[in-house]
Amino acid sequence: MLVIKEQAGRHEVPFWFDPLCPWAWITSRWLLEVEQVRPVSADWRIMSLAYLNLVQREGKGLSDEYRQMMTNAWGPVRVCAAAAEHSGSSVLGPLYTAIGTRLHNHRRRDDPTVITEALAEAGLPDSLASAATSTEFDQRIKDSHDEAFNEVGLDVGTPVLRIGGTALFGPVVTPAPRGEAAGRLWDGLVMVAGTDGFFELKRSRDRKPSFE
Numbered sequence: 679m680l681v682i683k684e685q686a687g688r689h690e691v692p693f694w695f696d697p698l699c700p701w702a703w704i705t706s707r708w709l710l711e712v713e714q715v716r717p718v719s720a721d722w723r724i725m726s727l728a729y730l731n732l733v734q735r736e737g738k739g740l741s742d743e744y745r746q747m748m749t750n751a752w753g754p755v756r757v758c759a760a761a762a763e764h765s766g767s768s769v770l771g772p773l774y775t776a777i778g779t780r781l782h783n784h785r786r787r788d789d790p791t792v793i794t795e796a797l798a799e800a801g802l803p804d805s806l807a808s809a810a811t812s813t814e815f816d817q818r819i820k821d822s823h824d825e826a827f828n829e830v831g832l833d834v835g836t837p838v839l840r841i842g843g844t845a846l847f848g849p850v851v852t853p854a855p856r857g858e859a860a861g862r863l864w865d866g867l868v869m870v871a872g873t874d875g876f877f878e879l880k881r882s883r884d885r886k887p888s889f890e
Contacts, residue, residue, distance in 0.1 A: 687717060689718050693705075693838075699835070702836040703778045703781075707889075708855055715857060715858055722774055723825070724758050725823040726751070726820070727751050731748045732745070734827070754810070758773060759818045760815050761806055763815060764806060773800040773802065777793070793807045794807050830846065841868055842871060844871040849863060853890045
């Protein structure tokens with residue numbers, strides 16, 4: 679029997695993200711749509727693609743370009759960890775939205791002002807931007823990351839969400855379904871998450887991420 683944790687009459691859905699991942703960003707916007715049409719509340723949590731690919735997978739099979747991107751990926755998630763330490767985990771949702779909108783919708787991946795702008799939008803001090811180059815909060819990142827990946831395994835990436843007691847990679851979808859279409863996708867995930875022994879559905883992607 680699938681049991682989903684409830685908070686104030688809504689089903690709480692832990693969702694692990696790395697701010698750099700465009701697919702996690704699209705899925706996160708879908709989950710916000712689900713909140714509008716189903717009794718669901720997102721519980722935003724951090725994971726790290728850098729930790730996954732460079733440490734846990736030991737960088738195997740990575741091109742030099744992708745390895746450098748992973749090294750750079752430490753910055754935004756470290757800032758998220760510092761923000762959660764400073765103001766509590768409830769700040770992760772607003773901060774993720776502020777960072778993700780700039781990185782993905784506005785395509786400002788190489789703009790160093792993204793982090794300070796996002797911190798300001800989320801009502802956080804710009805001093806937290808210095809966490810991007812510090813290892814001070816790395817253990818917090820790893821603890822949150824491991825909570826998800828100890829369940830879902832290391833052969834997947836992000837997004838990861840948990841429905842009831844079942845952690846799943848995905849859904850990977852583009853663009854984000856809206857309105858009742860978002861709700862129907864949620865209903866399907868609840869069904870598969872409640873199926874004992876269910877592991878995987880997959881097909882090759884035939885399009886790039888769309889942030890519309």
